[in-house]
Amino acid sequence: MERVAIIGASMTQFGQRDSWIRELLAEAGQACLDDAGVEGSEVDHLYVSNMASGEFEGQTGIANAVAHDLNAIPAYTARIDQTSSSGGAGVYSAWQSVASGASDLTMLVGGEKMTHRTTAEATDVIASLTHPAEYKHGVTLPSFAGLTARRYLHVHDAPRESLAKVAVKNHKNGVDNPHAQFQKEVDLETVMESPIIADPLRLYDFCPITDGSAALMLCPESVAKEYTDDYVTIAGIGGATDTHVVHERADPTVMGGVVDSGEDAYEMAGLGPDDIDMAELHDMFTILEFLQSEGLGFFEQGEGWKAVEEGVTDRDGELPINTSGGLKSKGHPLGASGVAQIYEVYQQLMGTAGPRQVEADTGLACNVGGFGNCVITTILEASQ
Amino acid sequence: MERVAIIGASMTQFGQRDSWIRELLAEAGQACLDDAGVEGSEVDHLYVSNMASGEFEGQTGIANAVAHDLNAIPAYTARIDQTSSSGGAGVYSAWQSVASGASDLTMLVGGEKMTHRTTAEATDVIASLTHPAEYKHGVTLPSFAGLTARRYLHVHDAPRESLAKVAVKNHKNGVDNPHAQFQKEVDLETVMESPIIADPLRLYDFCPITDGSAALMLCPESVAKEYTDDYVTIAGIGGATDTHVVHERADPTVMGGVVDSGEDAYEMAGLGPDDIDMAELHDMFTILEFLQSEGLGFFEQGEGWKAVEEGVTDRDGELPINTSGGLKSKGHPLGASGVAQIYEVYQQLMGTAGPRQVEADTGLACNVGGFGNCVITTILEASQ
Numbered sequence: 001m002e003r004v005a006i007i008g009a010s011m012t013q014f015g016q017r018d019s020w021i022r023e024l025l026a027e028a029g030q031a032c033l034d035d036a037g038v039e040g041s042e043v044d045h046l047y048v049s050n051m052a053s054g055e056f057e058g059q060t061g062i063a064n065a066v067a068h069d070l071n072a073i074p075a076y077t078a079r080i081d082q083t084s085s086s087g088g089a090g091v092y093s094a095w096q097s098v099a100s101g102a103s104d105l106t107m108l109v110g111g112e113k114m115t116h117r118t119t120a121e122a123t124d125v126i127a128s129l130t131h132p133a134e135y136k137h138g139v140t141l142p143s144f145a146g147l148t149a150r151r152y153l154h155v156h157d158a159p160r161e162s163l164a165k166v167a168v169k170n171h172k173n174g175v176d177n178p179h180a181q182f183q184k185e186v187d188l189e190t191v192m193e194s195p196i197i198a199d200p201l202r203l204y205d206f207c208p209i210t211d212g213s214a215a216l217m218l219c220p221e222s223v224a225k226e227y228t229d230d231y232v233t234i235a236g237i238g239g240a241t242d243t244h245v246v247h248e249r250a251d252p253t254v255m256g257g258v259v260d261s262g263e264d265a266y267e268m269a270g271l272g273p274d275d276i277d278m279a280e281l282h283d284m285f286t287i288l289e290f291l292q293s294e295g296l297g298f299f300e301q302g303e304g305w306k307a308v309e310e311g312v313t314d315r316d317g318e319l320p321i322n323t324s325g326g327l328k329s330k331g332h333p334l335g336a337s338g339v340a341q342i343y344e345v346y347q348q349l350m351g352t353a354g355p356r357q358v359e360a361d362t363g364l365a366c367n368v369g370g371f372g373n374c375v376i377t378t379i380l381e382a383s384q
Numbered sequence: 385m386e387r388v389a390i391i392g393a394s395m396t397q398f399g400q401r402d403s404w405i406r407e408l409l410a411e412a413g414q415a416c417l418d419d420a421g422v423e424g425s426e427v428d429h430l431y432v433s434n435m436a437s438g439e440f441e442g443q444t445g446i447a448n449a450v451a452h453d454l455n456a457i458p459a460y461t462a463r464i465d466q467t468s469s470s471g472g473a474g475v476y477s478a479w480q481s482v483a484s485g486a487s488d489l490t491m492l493v494g495g496e497k498m499t500h501r502t503t504a505e506a507t508d509v510i511a512s513l514t515h516p517a518e519y520k521h522g523v524t525l526p527s528f529a530g531l532t533a534r535r536y537l538h539v540h541d542a543p544r545e546s547l548a549k550v551a552v553k554n555h556k557n558g559v560d561n562p563h564a565q566f567q568k569e570v571d572l573e574t575v576m577e578s579p580i581i582a583d584p585l586r587l588y589d590f591c592p593i594t595d596g597s598a599a600l601m602l603c604p605e606s607v608a609k610e611y612t613d614d615y616v617t618i619a620g621i622g623g624a625t626d627t628h629v630v631h632e633r634a635d636p637t638v639m640g641g642v643v644d645s646g647e648d649a650y651e652m653a654g655l656g657p658d659d660i661d662m663a664e665l666h667d668m669f670t671i672l673e674f675l676q677s678e679g680l681g682f683f684e685q686g687e688g689w690k691a692v693e694e695g696v697t698d699r700d701g702e703l704p705i706n707t708s709g710g711l712k713s714k715g716h717p718l719g720a721s722g723v724a725q726i727y728e729v730y731q732q733l734m735g736t737a738g739p740r741q742v743e744a745d746t747g748l749a750c751n752v753g754g755f756g757n758c759v760i761t762t763i764l765e766a767s768q
Binding site for chain 2: 001022045051052054055058059060061063064065067068072073074075076077078079080081082083089092093095096097099100101102125128129130131132237238239240241242243244245256257260261369370373374376
């Protein structure tokens with residue numbers, strides 16, 4: 001079967017934005033059209049990945065709004081929601097639209113507008129994705145993260161500092177990302193002494209609340225060649241769920257959705273963990289970077305923390321992780337994050353990542369919905 | 385390319401239900417598994433079509449909840465939203481998942497829980513899909529319908545009674561649908577004397593607010609044969625947008641999304657309007673049945689009302705429309721409606737529609753999002 005290619009990508013400035021969701025989506029969408037050299041009217045399918053524009057802003061129908069704003073009518077549109085992995089789910093939908101033959105040119109625009117709500121309000125919107133059995137006990141995603149981190153440190157005899165070093169590394173990478181919400185380094189002491197949020201996790205173990213949007217242009221590889229010689233292909237993609245009720249998992253430090261979606265993506269690509277040159281992982285909480293790097297087979301179970309301690313995942317390490325700064329410093333506008341992960345891998349494989357550039361022909365993105373309730377893993381390869 | 389087949393279908397009782405969205409989706413999902421003879425654990429992809437569970441009920445992440453409740457983990461899941469055409473968009477996503485080779489067995493469950501909210505609250509959630517330029521003037525979907533109906537009657541010199549006859553016909557059909565919200569006839573006088581909602585449209589020109597869910601099981605035709613000899617195939621499917629701002633349309637009585645999605649579906653199926661034996665149209669408002677029956681080429685522009693007057697679209701007419709009772713009597717749980725349309729066509733083509741049965745080998749469903757902002761048209765054929 002012919003591969004699906006990516007021929008353009010964009011992301012807006014992430015952070016606290018004055019624009020509403022429609023404006024953010026249109027901004028990234030127009031930049032993506034420009035990057036790909038495509039007119040809105042050429043687009044066959046237009047997907048919007050977004051979790052909760054209605055809940056955050058009282059605006060629904062945003063996929064139709066974007067078709068209007070980008071002059072893409074009569075392109076078919078739909079909104080794809082898979083909670084915090086809406087972006088990855090959008091990538092999977094866009095891939096399916098091309099691979100099925102339904103569309104020869106599909107644009108995906110992911111975005112979320114969140115910062116106009118208080119932290120408590122935003123946290124509650126996000127917590128509404130949890131199972132009622134846990135939600136009614138007041139469990140939020142940060143509290144799941146705290147419990148999981150405590151378990152991980154205990155079982156694997158890992159130092160608390162190893163978690164903090166994820167934050168230090170990703171903030172350092174974010175300094176060179178002009179779109180990142182935080183473009184400043186933090187030192188180990190600052191992270192370790194920041195306020196406790198969900199013990200043992202502290203403020204700097206968490207990604208911020210963010211506004212932003214990102215977009216991709218997908219088409220069959222044969223169509224890509226009509227536009228450009230330089231493009232990226234989707235070599236493998238997979239998605240998988242784990243239990244909705246987190247406490248039903250046999251081992252909360254193993255993310256079943258990561259393992260299963262990774263296996264599917266590797267199998268489709270005909271590749272394994274050793275073939276991956278760089279990866280963007282979903283570091284909504286520092287602990288998640290360990291769990292994903294282990295679930296995807298980069299490191300043995302319980303060894304992910306050592307890789308960070310030893311610098312293996314630094315930008316100049318053997319397997320750079322989150323060269324973009326990750327969700328931690330780049331920010332996490334829910335529906336945009338999975339798209340922005342692919343944006344970063346695309347830039348790295350195209351050789352256009354500027355001061356963040358690493359050597360890479362093959363990259364992976366792992367986007368986590370909820371607390372691992374559903375995960376989408378995508379593997380990209382450079383065309384040349 | 386191999387066709388995508390439907391091997392099972394279900395719908396819950398539509399109406400005022402005591403169940404919450406998760407329970408409604410699980411009810412239809414389990415019934416669909418049973419109908420298809422499939423275990424939840426066999427499902428590869430599981431899509432949920434739903435517009436606004438977060439806005440209506442404060443519950444998000446419902447695709448992951450359904451995977452849990454149907455024992456379908458680790459099936460990949462996502463929620464598909466295309467406002468009032470979320471069901472049709474879900475059908476398109478499910479079709480793409482199979483046609484792309486990503487899934488060999490895809491379940492789609494559509495649903496909405498609305499009746500616990502007041503009419504004003506529900507209407508406002510739905511109105512949030514309109515363009516802000518119109519929303520801020522207080523325009524809701526019923527008011528668009530009133531304006532459009534007035535224009536249609538004027539331009540085509542159609543009697544007000546012709547609209548009422550759509551309601552009379554669809555209520556009559558609904559009597560024989562055990563899942564319908566209203567299983568009772570209404571006479572012309574009742575419709576014509578019901579309270580004015582958006583002049584010239586009256587109460588009985590509008591579908592009700594409804595709770596309910598419906599589900600489908602899709603797979604490649606080669607896989608279908610492993611389960612059953614009797615199935616239905618998706619011969620054609622297409623989706624298209626029209627302007628988000630309704631007042632920007634050159635002629636508000638022509639639904640561009642209906643025309644464009646219909647053309648795509650006909651082309652893919654290699655069929656035309658004359659080949660269709662029965663159709664389920666999106667009669668959220670009576671006027672919409674005229675506009676769709678014309679936009680899909682069943683009747684000339686401005687002639688749709690005559691077909692209803694002459695009984696052409698009656699159950700024993702030449703082209704039965706809305707044998708299920710339509711949204712008008714069956715009810716309109718937003719995310720379920722497009723799925724329930726396919727459920728009805730499936731029953732008719734399988735010959736299992738009971739007292740509603742018509743003679744049909746080929747059927748069409750047209751699902752309208754917003755006020756024609758996006759439309760999905762699907763054409764089904766019996767396998768034998």
